[in-house]
Amino acid sequence: MISVATAKQIINSHSKTLSTIERPILQALGYALAQTIVSPIQFPAFRQSSMDGYAIYYVEKEKTLLIQDALPAGTSQQLTLENGMAIRVYTGGPIPDGADCVVQKEYVNLINQSIQIQSDRIVQLGDHIREKGSDLEKNTVLIEAGTVLRPAHIGLLASAGITQVPVIQKPSVAILITGNELVQPGMPLTFGKVYDSNAFSIQAHLQQLGIVNITVQYVNDNLNETFTKIAALVTQFDVLILTGGVSVGDFDFVPAACEKAGITPHFHKVKQRPGKPLFFGTRENRLVFGLPGNPAAVLSCLYQYVLPTIEQMSGTQTIRSATARLKAPFKKTIPLTQFLKGYYESGEVTVLPAQASYQLSALGKANCWIELDEEWTFIAAQQEVKIYLFI
Ligand code: AMP
Ligand code: MG
Numbered sequence: 001m002i003s004v005a006t007a008k009q010i011i012n013s014h015s016k017t018l019s020t021i022e023r024p025i026l027q028a029l030g031y032a033l034a035q036t037i038v039s040p041i042q043f044p045a046f047r048q049s050s051m052d053g054y055a056i057y058y059v060e061k062e063k064t065l066l067i068q069d070a071l072p073a074g075t076s077q078q079l080t081l082e083n084g085m086a087i088r089v090y091t092g093g094p095i096p097d098g099a100d101c102v103v104q105k106e107y108v109n110l111i112n113q114s115i116q117i118q119s120d121r122i123v124q125l126g127d128h129i130r131e132k133g134s135d136l137e138k139n140t141v142l143i144e145a146g147t148v149l150r151p152a153h154i155g156l157l158a159s160a161g162i163t164q165v166p167v168i169q170k171p172s173v174a175i176l177i178t179g180n181e182l183v184q185p186g187m188p189l190t191f192g193k194v195y196d197s198n199a200f201s202i203q204a205h206l207q208q209l210g211i212v213n214i215t216v217q218y219v220n221d222n223l224n225e226t227f228t229k230i231a232a233l234v235t236q237f238d239v240l241i242l243t244g245g246v247s248v249g250d251f252d253f254v255p256a257a258c259e260k261a262g263i264t265p266h267f268h269k270v271k272q273r274p275g276k277p278l279f280f281g282t283r284e285n286r287l288v289f290g291l292p293g294n295p296a297a298v299l300s301c302l303y304q305y306v307l308p309t310i311e312q313m314s315g316t317q318t319i320r321s322a323t324a325r326l327k328a329p330f331k332k333t334i335p336l337t338q339f340l341k342g343y344y345e346s347g348e349v350t351v352l353p354a355q356a357s358y359q360l361s362a363l364g365k366a367n368c369w370i371e372l373d374e375e376w377t378f379i380a381a382q383q384e385v386k387i388y389l390f391i
Helices: 004-014 151-159 198-208 223-236 254-260 295-314
Strands: 020-024 053-056 065-071 085-089 101-104 108-111 114-117 141-143 164-168 173-178 214-219 239-243 264-268 279-283 286-291 320-326 337-345 348-351 368-372 384-389
Touching: 004 264, 004 279, 004 295, 053 065, 141 151, 173 198, 173 223, 198 214, 198 239, 198 295, 214 223, 223 239, 223 254, 223 286, 239 295, 254 264, 254 279, 254 286, 286 295, 295 337, 295 368, 320 337, 320 368, 337 384, 348 368
Parallel strands: 065 085, 173 214, 173 239, 239 286, 320 348
Antiparallel strands: 020 164, 053 085, 053 101, 065 114, 108 114, 264 279, 279 286, 320 384, 337 348, 337 368, 368 384
8 A cells, every 4th residue: 555645656657738729818717827828919919008197298287288189098189289278188098299298177277268277286307107017018928828817817818809719629538437225316215325526526626727628428237338337438538537346345346347357557546534445547548546435435535636727737726735824732543644524714624524524524623634744643733734625
């Protein structure tokens, strides 16, 4: 049996960042930028007013100035300011050539077709003029490669007139749920059955990571049926996630079915709880995770292995780990890395009750996994532990 760290290393050595694809900016949200984007234009692209007012020659600020013309936002007219005159300008509209100062509308008295700046107003050279290129010069960096695009980035790209960007692809994922005991939520729960929650939990997590190409299939605990499904899915999807049937019980066919489907096993069983029976294999560049069926084990394996791998392939980093102080002492009785459902707040983390891998009640409140190292036996209050925050 291997350690958590070794399991992570093995998975890492088999996963690669996916290739680049051009996507329209709105559909690039949540993707990692594959190349640094430089601005194809200057910001602002022309001398712009930042106020509603009058463009003037600063040296003429004490004179009565005749209104020469108006330049509303959006006008394509290019004017030169004449001496002894002022031009009406608007926020975001162009500044006439020559003008070196904008006086806001409220600072002037309008007399017929002329203006006079109120004597108590302070007016300075360059007031309310956004110089061409003062925000960003052409060909300077807009967004660095590797940045995961957030809504503000999408707006920034649009400001530069960019319609599509190269991003790192996200993997396609197949989920294969095994178990004769499973019933779909919404159907009556007859004796001996349990509702399938793994398909939902996995899909919801994948959705949070922006994975769109997801398929979910079900299979009974039967070697041949399991083999047939795995063999088909492993050739069609970048990642195959199985749940259940991965231990050593009489009805656990996943490892055997994987081998039969030409998947090379890299490990089976990790020194951890929950999630000890975890299986990992590959076929060519396709990754196969065989997760135990217990929903809590599925969740801990998602946070430790599956989601970080999908993020590595996609160039994103949504899953975050941190350190926190354990609120109360904890006696650890198992010689395995232990993951506990925790509640994190203001630097402190509480171990929630009901930690057995079949127990789910704590998930209503939990907001993280707490990791306790393999060799630890007692963790004192206020000791620092590693946590993985739920997404
Ligand atoms: P297994 O790993 O197949 O032995 O399953 C371990 C435990 O997890 C059993 O109690 C199963 O009933 C339960 N289980 C397996 N698959 C699911 C699922 N998709 N949803 C909820 N519980 C499951
Ligand atoms: Mg099962």
